[in-house]
Structure formats: C-alpha cells, structure tokens
Amino acid sequence: MDYKDMKFKVWHGCDRGLCHKGCGRQDRQLNTFDWLADVPGNNQTTDLVEVQFKNTRKGYYHNVNNLDLKKGDIVAVEANPGHDIGVVTLTGRLVKLQIKKASGIKSPDDIKRVYRLAKDVDMQKYQEAKAREHATMIESRQIAKGLGLKMKIGDVEFQGDGNKAIFYYIADERVDFRQLIKDLAAAFHVRIEMKQIGARQEAGRIGGTGPCGRDLCCATWMKNFSSVSTTAARIQDISPNPTKLAGMCAKLKCCLNYEVDDYMEASRKLPSKEVLLETMDGEYHLFKTDILSGQCTYSTDKNLGANLETISAERAKEIIEMNRRGEKPLSLLEDGKAKPAKKSADLLAGADLSRFDKAKKRKKNNQQRNYNGQQGGRPQRENRRNQRDQQDNSRQQGDNRRQPNENRRPQNSNRRPNNGPRPAQQQREGATPNGRNEGRQPQKTERTQE
Known part of the structure; x- marks a missing residue:
C-alpha cells in the first residue's frame, strides 16, 4: 500500500468505553468517570455542572449562560459574598445522579450559577489567596490555643476572591468558638466560616496511601461515610x-x-459450630472454617487442634444427616472409606547404621592401595631399613650393659667408645648424597654407671 500521498486523520474516539473526555483533564480527588461523555446531546440534557474546589469540596451550579463547558475547565462561580474559583469535574446526565447522593443540597434554591470561564485577573487573585492559607492556619492554631479551646484546626481554605475563609476543625465535644471568630476576623480581615469535620473527612482532605498500596478510598471516590x-x-x-x-x-x-x-x-451455607460429627473414629468438633471456599476443618479436641481433618461443607452436612438417622460413617472422607493408617515419620526406621562404617573401611582400603601404587617399592625399602636400625640399637644396648673390669678382661685400646657409633654406622653417615641413609642421624644411648 502506498502511504506517501495518503491523508491521515487523528482519531479521537474511545476504546473499550475509555475516553479522554471521561477520564482526563484533572488530577483531583473524588474523580468521577463520565462514561456518557461521547453520547450525542449529553450536555444538552441539563444545565447542571459539578465544580470541585480545594481537596474534596464540591458544589453544583446552573450553567445559565450556556457556556461550552468541558471536564477540566476552570470557572468562576457564584458565592456568598463575591465569587469562587473551581474546576469543572462533571457535566450532563450524571450530574443529576450526583446531586441525589449529595447531602449538602436541601432545595433547588441552594444551587447557584456559573458566571464565566476564569480570566487572568481571577486567577491572579486566586493564587494570592491560596498563598495565605498555610500561614493563616498556623496563626489560627495559636489563637485557639490561647483561648484554651479543645479543638484542632486542620485546614484553611480561602475563597477565590479572598473575601472569605473556611476553617476546618476537629473536636470531640461541642466548642463555643464565638470569641474565636471575633479574634480571627480581627486578625485576617475576612469573613470567617467554621466547619466541623471528622477524622475520616480530614484523612480524605489530606489524602495518602492505604495499607493496600492504593490511594485512600475517602480521597478518591468515597463521599458518604x-x-x-x-x-x-x-x-x-x-x-x-x-x-x-x-x-x-x-x-x-x-x-x-x-x-x-x-x-x-456464604456463611449461611456452612454448618453450625455447635454440631458434632460422629464417626467410627470418634467425635469431631468444628475447629475453623474458610467461608469463601466452603471448607471446614474438624478436630477431635474441642479446644485444641488435634487430628485435623478438612472437608467440604456439603460433606459435613451429609454426615450430620447420617447422625440424625443414627448412622455413623467410617471416617470424614468423601467416599466413606476408613481412614488409612499414618506411616511412621521416622526417617531412620529399619535403617542399618553400620552402613556408614563399611563405606569408610572400603574407602580407606582404596586410598592405601592407591598410595602404594604411586610410591612403588618404597614402603618395602623403608621397612628393611627400620629393621636394620632396630638390630643395631639392640647390639649397642647389650654392650652398654657390660661393666668394665680390668682384672677379668683386658681392655682393648682399639675398641670403640661405648657411646660412639659403630664403624658400619660411621660408614653410612659418610655416604654420598645418593646413598640410602642420606641425612640420617646416629642414635646415641646413655647409660648410668652403677
């Protein structure tokens, strides 16, 4: 196919019900998916629009000027006094359903009007008012602490034009804040509105991540607690x-x-905890249950987990019906067969411990045979050498036992000293480096004269 001269068109449709008009153009809390955004004539069915302000505060307004409003547009709406700045979060038919769930609207007269799309001047005033919120909250806490009020000011929200401030507070008891309102009005020179919220509303306004790893439900979609x-x-x-x-x-x-x-x-399908299961093996008590899977675990002991058996809820009810008729199954098994005997858990049962000794002896013999094969005839020569040395030592010890006596036997001047080496031994000591007894030291024996 030739794509060179082909004219391409950007597609803005929806895929599997997901549309950019229904999802996007905002990253605020309590976002509502508008699944009717691409339906023709959806915005003409009603002039109501949903506008969201700071955190989770929302309001509903009439589009009396027939503005072409879409999700994400910043608008200036009617307020008392002045005007406020918010973001359009929903238009069309779904706004009527949202109004039914809203608890702050008591009559149609409470619904105000949308003035216009926000201008640069409106946004400049809005940014200046938002920049004062944190410092105002810190100072208001100090004022409330000075008055000794048991309350916590959690957040402050300025109106878009800066003429009004809403103070959100948490208190366990009723608080008389009449003097507090006077002090706050004198300090900030704006109209003061106090609004009490609970711990859940505060968590929703602040936002965060739950233990499941997702954003808090009260900060994303939950409105009624x-x-x-x-x-x-x-x-x-x-x-x-x-x-x-x-x-x-x-x-x-x-x-x-x-x-x-x-x-x-699901729990209605499970047997009662008070009912016992009687079998030929004994009585079984309900130990624990898995509600969603319908599995029941029974124990032979009422308080402890002994001889645990897990069966389905249908099998448990079947055994209960058999017990009512006076019958007892062989076991809790599904087929009604007797419970097979447990095998011994001893891994050494019937094993011969001497098998390790045989292996060691065989291994030792193999090592000795390999060593002899490597050394050749050297061990035999060493044995003969050791035998000759033992014979020489025995002769030398025999000579030392004889005591010298001149009257009985003349002394031979040529005879070697008692402690000296034999001539043959001296010859071995003076042998060449290639000799058999190279480096061998003569053995000396000392004997005490009696």
Whole structure:
C-alpha cells in the first residue's frame, strides 16, 4: 500500500468505553468517570455542572449562560459574598445522579450559577489567596490555643476572591468558638466560616496511601461515610487486632463493610459450630472454617487442634444427616472409606547404621592401595631399613650393659667408645648424597654407671 500521498486523520474516539473526555483533564480527588461523555446531546440534557474546589469540596451550579463547558475547565462561580474559583469535574446526565447522593443540597434554591470561564485577573487573585492559607492556619492554631479551646484546626481554605475563609476543625465535644471568630476576623480581615469535620473527612482532605498500596478510598471516590463496627471483622473471620483494623484516620477501615454481605451469604451455607460429627473414629468438633471456599476443618479436641481433618461443607452436612438417622460413617472422607493408617515419620526406621562404617573401611582400603601404587617399592625399602636400625640399637644396648673390669678382661685400646657409633654406622653417615641413609642421624644411648 502506498502511504506517501495518503491523508491521515487523528482519531479521537474511545476504546473499550475509555475516553479522554471521561477520564482526563484533572488530577483531583473524588474523580468521577463520565462514561456518557461521547453520547450525542449529553450536555444538552441539563444545565447542571459539578465544580470541585480545594481537596474534596464540591458544589453544583446552573450553567445559565450556556457556556461550552468541558471536564477540566476552570470557572468562576457564584458565592456568598463575591465569587469562587473551581474546576469543572462533571457535566450532563450524571450530574443529576450526583446531586441525589449529595447531602449538602436541601432545595433547588441552594444551587447557584456559573458566571464565566476564569480570566487572568481571577486567577491572579486566586493564587494570592491560596498563598495565605498555610500561614493563616498556623496563626489560627495559636489563637485557639490561647483561648484554651479543645479543638484542632486542620485546614484553611480561602475563597477565590479572598473575601472569605473556611476553617476546618476537629473536636470531640461541642466548642463555643464565638470569641474565636471575633479574634480571627480581627486578625485576617475576612469573613470567617467554621466547619466541623471528622477524622475520616480530614484523612480524605489530606489524602495518602492505604495499607493496600492504593490511594485512600475517602480521597478518591468515597463521599458518604457509613458507620463501621467490629462486627464486620468478626463476620469475615478477621483477627480483632486494632493495629490491623485501623486506617490512616485511626478509625476502623471503611473497606471492612465492602464484602460483609458476601461473607454473610456464604456463611449461611456452612454448618453450625455447635454440631458434632460422629464417626467410627470418634467425635469431631468444628475447629475453623474458610467461608469463601466452603471448607471446614474438624478436630477431635474441642479446644485444641488435634487430628485435623478438612472437608467440604456439603460433606459435613451429609454426615450430620447420617447422625440424625443414627448412622455413623467410617471416617470424614468423601467416599466413606476408613481412614488409612499414618506411616511412621521416622526417617531412620529399619535403617542399618553400620552402613556408614563399611563405606569408610572400603574407602580407606582404596586410598592405601592407591598410595602404594604411586610410591612403588618404597614402603618395602623403608621397612628393611627400620629393621636394620632396630638390630643395631639392640647390639649397642647389650654392650652398654657390660661393666668394665680390668682384672677379668683386658681392655682393648682399639675398641670403640661405648657411646660412639659403630664403624658400619660411621660408614653410612659418610655416604654420598645418593646413598640410602642420606641425612640420617646416629642414635646415641646413655647409660648410668652403677
């Protein structure tokens, strides 16, 4: 095919339901996927738009000026007083569904208007107001501490035009902050609004990563927080460890409620813990269960795990029905056969320990045979040499035992000293380097005269 003169066109369609209009143009929290973004006439079905502000705060507004708004556009919306700056996060039919889930809207009159797309002047004021938030939060904490109020100011949000500031605080008890509002208004010269939030809302506003490795649910998609109790952990057979069950907000994890319904439905198919299984081998007590896989582990001891056997829930119910009819199976096995005898766990059972000695003796003989083959006739020559040396030593010791006596035997002047070497031995000492006894030292024997 000739691609030289062909005109190419950039494709902006969707693939498998994923579209750039539904996903992108924002990296904020609580992002909603607009799966109706490419449906023709979606934006004309309603003039409502969803606008998000700092962190997780959202609002819903009427597009009375019929602006061509898309996801990610920065707009100026109506506020009391002045105007605020936010980002469009949703348009079209899905906005109506989002309004039904929102808890802050009580009547249609609470929905305000979208003024315009943000201009450069609006963005400049917005950046100046945002630059004051951190210093304002630090100073407001010092003011609240000076008044002795038991509260924590977690965040401060300025309105887009800088005329209003929202102070988010956490308190376990009711706080009388009338004097605090007066001091804050005198210090910052803006309109003050106090808004109480919980620990979960604070974690959602700050954001973070959970123990699962993903972003926090309260910071990505969760808007309404339902109560979580330890009953959910007990139903799912989770260990009641506070450090494992608590989330980033130091409260029980919201995800404990996600699968409770599935676990409750699956647990109805399992046998009761109070029912015993009677077999020819003995009685079995329910030790533990795997709820999702439907496996039950039984033990012969009620409190300890002894002779554990794992069977399916259907097999357990079958044995229960047999016990009600007065029948007892041979074992808990599926086929009803007797339980096979366990083999000995002793690895040395029936083994001969002397097998190692035989191997060592055979190895030693092989090494000696190899050594003799390498050395040739040298060991035999060494043995003959050692025998001659022993004979010489015995003769020398016999001569030393004789005591000198001039009357009985004349002394021979030519006789060698007692401690001196024999002539043959002297000859061996003076042998050439190639001699047989090269470097051999004469053996001297000393005898004490009695």
